[in-house]
Amino acid sequence: MFDILSSPDAWVALLTLTFLEIVLGIDNIIFISIAANKLPEKQQKKATFWGLVLAMVQRILLLFAVSLLIGLKNPFYFVETTWFTAGISGQALILLLGGLFLLYKSTTEIHEKVELPEHEEELLEAKNITSLRRALFQILIIDFIFSIDSILTAVGMTSGIGDKPQDALVLMVIAVVISIIIMMVFANAIRVFINKHPSMQLLALSFLILIGFMLIAEAAHLSHASFFGSEVGSIPKGYLYFAISFSLLVEFLNMKYRKKEEIIEDLEEKKEVHKVKPPAKDP
Known part of the structure; x- marks a missing residue:
């Protein structure tokens, strides 16, 4: 079953696929971190660990049911009006509901963080x-x-690799397991970092809103949705990851600048205290 690993092409595909699985899992880690940080401190690591374990098990199960997953691409319902047409498929419906869920979850989280609750019970519930x-x-x-996105990417990358039907499946399962293990190593550090910096929490929630819109757009693209004769195109994921990376870079620079300002303020306060301090009297 592991004969495919003797091929150099298989190793290149495995490394590339593992890297892509890690990249595609960044948004997953962000969501898990935000959800885990709302738990009591003793349960946060447990939630992060089991969240990633569930992700790994779920992806492996979906890989074994990949033919069913690909079959969900076929439309089962068509909408045709004078200004809107679309062929609704299972994949598109899953992505649409997922995008709407992310938009709802992210906006409610932002609302809880920026709005001051009127009652103490609401404050505890929001926390x-x-x-x-x-x-x-x-x-x-x-x-x-x-x-769904991760598995479809894996299927596309391993298409035509190996002589046996299970060769591609072996590579995909190994890539998923390795990527989840790597994410487990760094997930708690990312969770603690996000929880420690409030601005990073809001930035992470903003990323989830962006990803939610992307999922909705991807659902419209898979459905070949057309508005007033113009079909919805696919949003290249590279644009999304570039926007996220650039935003993170700007935020890191802001954090460094704020830290520098705090150091300068502390030094100025010490100078003021030293000036005000009366000279010691001679005995």
């Missing part, structure tokens, strides 16, 4: 999710949405 089970349920939903 913590009621249970670990609820957090894992939310993570499981979004894992499924992100798994």
Whole structure:
């Protein structure tokens, strides 16, 4: 079953696919971090760990059911009006619901962070999710949405590799397992970093809104949706990751600038205290 690993082309495909799985999993880690940070501190690491384990199990199960997943691309319902046409498929419906869920979840999280609750009970409710089970349920939903994109990318990259039908499946499973293990190593550090810096929390939630819009646009593209005769095109993911990377770079520069300003303010305060301090009297 692992004969495919003796091929140099298979190793190149495996390394490339693993890298892409990690890149595609960044948005997943962001969501898991935000969901886990709303739990009590003792349960945050557990939620992060089990969230990624669920993601790995779910993706492997989807790989074994990849023929069913690809079959969801066929439209099962057509909409035709004077200004709008579309062929609704299972894949498009999943991405549409996932995009709407991300928009709803992200906007409510931002609202909780920027709006001051009127009552103390609302403040406690906004700070913590009621249970670990609820957090894992939310993570499981979004894992499924992100798994669709991940699996379809893996299928496209391993198409035609190996002489046996299971060769591509072996590579995809290995790539998913390796990528999830790597994400497990860094996930908690990312979660702590996001939780420690409020501006990063809002930036991460903004990324999720952006990803939600991208999922909705991708659903429209898969449905060949057309508005007033113009078909919705696909949004290249490179644009999305460039925007996220550029925003992170700007935020890191802002954090460094704020830290420098704090150091300067501390030095000025020490100077003022030293000036005001009366000279010591001679005995």
